[in-house]
Amino acid sequence: MQLLQTTDKDFSTKFKALVNDRREATVDVSGTVREILADVKVRGDAAVHDYTSRFDHYHPESLRLSETFIAELAAKCPKDVTAALELAAERIAAFHEKQLPQDIGYTDTVGVRLGLNWVALSKVGIYVPGGRASYPSSVLMNALPAKIAGVDRIVMTVPMPRGEINPAVLAAAKIAGVTEIYGIGGAQAIAALAYGTETIAPVDKIVGPGNAYVAEAKRQVFGTVGIDSIAGPSEILVVADDKNNPEWIAWDLLSQAEHDPSAQSILITDSAEFAQKAIASVEQVLNKLATKSVATASWEKHGAVIIVNDLAESIPLINQLAPEHIELCIDNPQLLASEIKCAGSLFLGRYTPEAIGDYLGGPNHVLPTSRSARFASGLSVYDFLKRITYLECNQQALQQIGQAAVTLAEAEGLPAHGGSVAIRLRD
Amino acid sequence: MQLLQTTDKDFSTKFKALVNDRREATVDVSGTVREILADVKVRGDAAVHDYTSRFDHYHPESLRLSETFIAELAAKCPKDVTAALELAAERIAAFHEKQLPQDIGYTDTVGVRLGLNWVALSKVGIYVPGGRASYPSSVLMNALPAKIAGVDRIVMTVPMPRGEINPAVLAAAKIAGVTEIYGIGGAQAIAALAYGTETIAPVDKIVGPGNAYVAEAKRQVFGTVGIDSIAGPSEILVVADDKNNPEWIAWDLLSQAEHDPSAQSILITDSAEFAQKAIASVEQVLNKLATKSVATASWEKHGAVIIVNDLAESIPLINQLAPEHIELCIDNPQLLASEIKCAGSLFLGRYTPEAIGDYLGGPNHVLPTSRSARFASGLSVYDFLKRITYLECNQQALQQIGQAAVTLAEAEGLPAHGGSVAIRLRD
Numbered sequence: 001m002q003l004l005q006t007t008d009k010d011f012s013t014k015f016k017a018l019v020n021d022r023r024e025a026t027v028d029v030s031g032t033v034r035e036i037l038a039d040v041k042v043r044g045d046a047a048v049h050d051y052t053s054r055f056d057h058y059h060p061e062s063l064r065l066s067e068t069f070i071a072e073l074a075a076k077c078p079k080d081v082t083a084a085l086e087l088a089a090e091r092i093a094a095f096h097e098k099q100l101p102q103d104i105g106y107t108d109t110v111g112v113r114l115g116l117n118w119v120a121l122s123k124v125g126i127y128v129p130g131g132r133a134s135y136p137s138s139v140l141m142n143a144l145p146a147k148i149a150g151v152d153r154i155v156m157t158v159p160m161p162r163g164e165i166n167p168a169v170l171a172a173a174k175i176a177g178v179t180e181i182y183g184i185g186g187a188q189a190i191a192a193l194a195y196g197t198e199t200i201a202p203v204d205k206i207v208g209p210g211n212a213y214v215a216e217a218k219r220q221v222f223g224t225v226g227i228d229s230i231a232g233p234s235e236i237l238v239v240a241d242d243k244n245n246p247e248w249i250a251w252d253l254l255s256q257a258e259h260d261p262s263a264q265s266i267l268i269t270d271s272a273e274f275a276q277k278a279i280a281s282v283e284q285v286l287n288k289l290a291t292k293s294v295a296t297a298s299w300e301k302h303g304a305v306i307i308v309n310d311l312a313e314s315i316p317l318i319n320q321l322a323p324e325h326i327e328l329c330i331d332n333p334q335l336l337a338s339e340i341k342c343a344g345s346l347f348l349g350r351y352t353p354e355a356i357g358d359y360l361g362g363p364n365h366v367l368p369t370s371r372s373a374r375f376a377s378g379l380s381v382y383d384f385l386k387r388i389t390y391l392e393c394n395q396q397a398l399q400q401i402g403q404a405a406v407t408l409a410e411a412e413g414l415p416a417h418g419g420s421v422a423i424r425l426r427d
Numbered sequence: 428m429q430l431l432q433t434t435d436k437d438f439s440t441k442f443k444a445l446v447n448d449r450r451e452a453t454v455d456v457s458g459t460v461r462e463i464l465a466d467v468k469v470r471g472d473a474a475v476h477d478y479t480s481r482f483d484h485y486h487p488e489s490l491r492l493s494e495t496f497i498a499e500l501a502a503k504c505p506k507d508v509t510a511a512l513e514l515a516a517e518r519i520a521a522f523h524e525k526q527l528p529q530d531i532g533y534t535d536t537v538g539v540r541l542g543l544n545w546v547a548l549s550k551v552g553i554y555v556p557g558g559r560a561s562y563p564s565s566v567l568m569n570a571l572p573a574k575i576a577g578v579d580r581i582v583m584t585v586p587m588p589r590g591e592i593n594p595a596v597l598a599a600a601k602i603a604g605v606t607e608i609y610g611i612g613g614a615q616a617i618a619a620l621a622y623g624t625e626t627i628a629p630v631d632k633i634v635g636p637g638n639a640y641v642a643e644a645k646r647q648v649f650g651t652v653g654i655d656s657i658a659g660p661s662e663i664l665v666v667a668d669d670k671n672n673p674e675w676i677a678w679d680l681l682s683q684a685e686h687d688p689s690a691q692s693i694l695i696t697d698s699a700e701f702a703q704k705a706i707a708s709v710e711q712v713l714n715k716l717a718t719k720s721v722a723t724a725s726w727e728k729h730g731a732v733i734i735v736n737d738l739a740e741s742i743p744l745i746n747q748l749a750p751e752h753i754e755l756c757i758d759n760p761q762l763l764a765s766e767i768k769c770a771g772s773l774f775l776g777r778y779t780p781e782a783i784g785d786y787l788g789g790p791n792h793v794l795p796t797s798r799s800a801r802f803a804s805g806l807s808v809y810d811f812l813k814r815i816t817y818l819e820c821n822q823q824a825l826q827q828i829g830q831a832a833v834t835l836a837e838a839e840g841l842p843a844h845g846g847s848v849a850i851r852l853r854d
Contacts, residue, residue, distance in 0.1 A: 081834060081835065081838045084831035084835045085835070088835065094535065095541060099531065099543065101528065104525050106525070108518075114790060116790070121801070122768065136839070205802040245850075245854065248854070251850055254846075254847075255843040255847045258842070285843070285846070288846075289842050289843055333819070341546050341549065342813075343815055344815070344816075345818070347817070347818055347819075348540075348818065348819035349820070351821055351822050351825045351851055352818055352820045352825070353847035353848050355836060355845070356818065356820060356828070356829070356832050358836075358844060359835045359844075360828060360831055360835070361818040362541050363541060363817070370650070372650070373813070374631040376653060376813065378814065378816055382809070386804045387804040387807060388772065389771075389790035389791070389805055390764065390772065390775055390790070391772070391773070391784050391788040391789065392776050393776070393778045393779045394778055398783070402783070404514045404786070405785075407507050407511040408508065408511045408512070408563070408787070411508045411511075411563070411595055412564065413717070413718075414686075415715075415716050415717050415718055416678055416712070419712070419716075420675070420681075421780050423678055
């Protein structure tokens with residue numbers, strides 16, 4: 001963890017280094033991934049079975065999980081977890097339903113009829129990781145926006161090492177309205193979703209987090225299908241004054257640090273005394289965590305505490321860092337919030353720990369990382385909709401605006417463009 | 428050009444081949460591009476000057492065009508072209524202003540305040556090609572949505588071979604509200620926009636079409652900045668009955684064919700007789716075109732005419748082809764239009780040649796190609812906006828939903844997530 005103070009002589013140098021900190025491991029797996037994709041494209045199911053057998057030690061007769069299997073496993077999810085998932089789904093759905101946009105359509109003064117219609121994608125794939133990162137909450141956050149957008153086929157893939165699967169993941173899939181589930185993972189799952197196999201019909205877009213192979217496979221199939229953003233390690237920035245309980249803030253900082261040794265937690269405060277208290281609390285809380293080793297690695301290597309003269313000074317720092325999550329643990333958090341232009345999601349006030357948003361606040365927890373909040377947004381209903389625009393001229397309308405199009409076509413040296421308009425003006 | 432009929436025995440095989448036709452040249456320029464990007468990242472302006480000198484034979488003192496230079500050149504744009512650009516800008520702006528979305532914000536029944544705010548990107552780069560494809564209309568279509576979204580810095584790059592530039596491109600830039608123009612192109616321009624140099628401050632997103640080097644450079648800087656889609660060769664699909672003038676339809680088909688030998692024009696009709704007339708008209712119109720060689724290459728290699736039994740039969744064909752542009756030259760085009768789920772933009776009726784939309788219909792002419800209309804949309808105001816979500820719980824609200832979050836955090840094995848909520852429920 002590094003401690004910075006805006007009054008330090010070398011603050012701007014140190015802050016710039018923090019902004020440019022590349023936290024992702026960069027192992028080049030592109031060759032391996034390219035081979036797997038090509039193999040699945042050619043050999044289909046046989047290739048997917050081979051890789052699943054080799055990497056996951058799982059040898060199913062059918063890649064697709066049966067309704068019976070899903071129902072039986074989902075029933076094994078503890079009742080309180082199922083109830084919590086149901087509450088989460090209800091809240092997430094309520095927020096995402098409000099995103100459903102309105103079509104545009106009007107006739108302008110010239111008599112041209114024009115507009116824009118929102119249309120749901122017809123089939124999407126949702127990748128769910130296996131092992132430690134097999135989170136039921138991610139199933140809800142990826143599948144519900146698709147469902148609400150009106151996607152017909154919501155196809156989930158989840159690796160099943162040695163045939164094992166988290167019942168809560170299947171419970172979440174049932175709650176979220178996933179329509180098909182395949183027990184496969186890795187680059188082979190991405191290939192099957194993008195190209196299709198004998199048993200898996202291809203989809204048009206693939207979303208969801210995964211390891212380096214999955215991320216690279218998504219990058220390589222982009223164009224054949226759409227993808228969401230490539231998720232980097234998680235980030236939290238907490239702005240806190242000295243009226244906070246330092247232990248609360250310590251838990252918040254560690255809630256992201258525990259995800260990944262490459263995760264980053266940053267505290268900005270206007271009190272040097274509070275900074276020291278929070279740092280001491282982090283050390284104490286770390287000792288209580290089953291995830292201590294991961295959280296410690298993240299906090300020691302990437303954690304930072306920045307002391308500012310007053311909280312307004314934090315605004316340009318925040319907009320440069322463009323963090324995934326921001327907590328504003330201050331009075332009147334809306335004032336500061338209105339100045340923040342680069343962030344994934346905001347958590348306002350002293351009673352909104354970021355983890356509430358991870359599970360059931362309502363907004364999506366799939367958010368831009370690695371400073372991409374400068375140009376990108378969290379997952380939403382919009383990611384599962386397309387826009388189709390339309391234009392309709394009648395003869396009178398074309399007479400009024402057609403000549404200008406002919407002029408521009410001629411200026412651009414495109415005679416057939418001009419001719420297609422001119423012949424309708426003339427005839 | 429190939430002629431298909433849905434009653435042909437081998438129709439489905441032939442149609443599948445048409446759908447999977449890969450029309451793009453695949454030259455691997457990734458190594459060269461990687462070197463140029465790395466060089467500009469390290470050497471900044473000096474590297475950009477070197478490449479500009481070598482590739483464009485242009486050796487300016489300053490890369491940035493002065494206001495005086497821009498004003499003088501723009502004044503050389505022919506008056507009728509400037510007037511047409513102004514009409515186009517007005518119509519494009521009017522349509523894109525209607526896209527400006529509403530923020531979402533509400534307090535739910537539990538007392539949680541939550542919402543979503545749309546925020547403009549602060550700085551974007553617009554790449555404009557030089558030479559034959561240096562189109563003023565593309566400047567309007569890329570810059571105006573950014574301007575309307577509220578982007579502060581709109582930075583344009585355009586190569587100036589031997590110092591030459593199309594006055595209409597500068598006139599369009601002035602009309603569209605571009606804030607800075609640099610006379611550079613190629614991968615070096617993309618690098619300068621993404622990484623910044625001594626004279627060019629970096630941007631957050633880069634849009635606009637370019638050659639293979641530009642497309643590859645955009646692919647490689649993706650993540651450092653946002654990009655729009657990678658544009659492929661243009662496409663038009665015309666649905667026409669026998670009540671059309673075949674010559675009108677021939678002009679329409681050739682209006683996209685003249686762009687690029689890899690462009691594709693497809694006619695779907697329910698009349699074999701009309702198909703023959705349209706094909707004959709295409710041959711006649713081709714002979715009138717200054718762009719004959721390009722248009723002929725496209726039509727011969729990639730053109731297709733499909734005869735259907737009735738026009739309803741065209742719907743599944745259209746949705747599989749997912750073309751960039753569709754003209755419905757039929758009566759009551761809205762009926763068929765409502766069934767089309769995969770397309771970039773629709774042109775309805777007999778008096779709406781696609782070229783009207785290229786210049787001044789209102790909707791954007793930057794549209795998804797290569798079947799990506801299955802999952803992607805045309806350029807819009809949304810591409811220059813981000814969404815920031817927010818959540819605010821008070822103590823009472825957290826008491827009501829907090830325990831469910833703790834339950835889910837425990838189920839996912841994330842104790843600091845659970846702890847950050849639990850400590851606020853307890854204290």
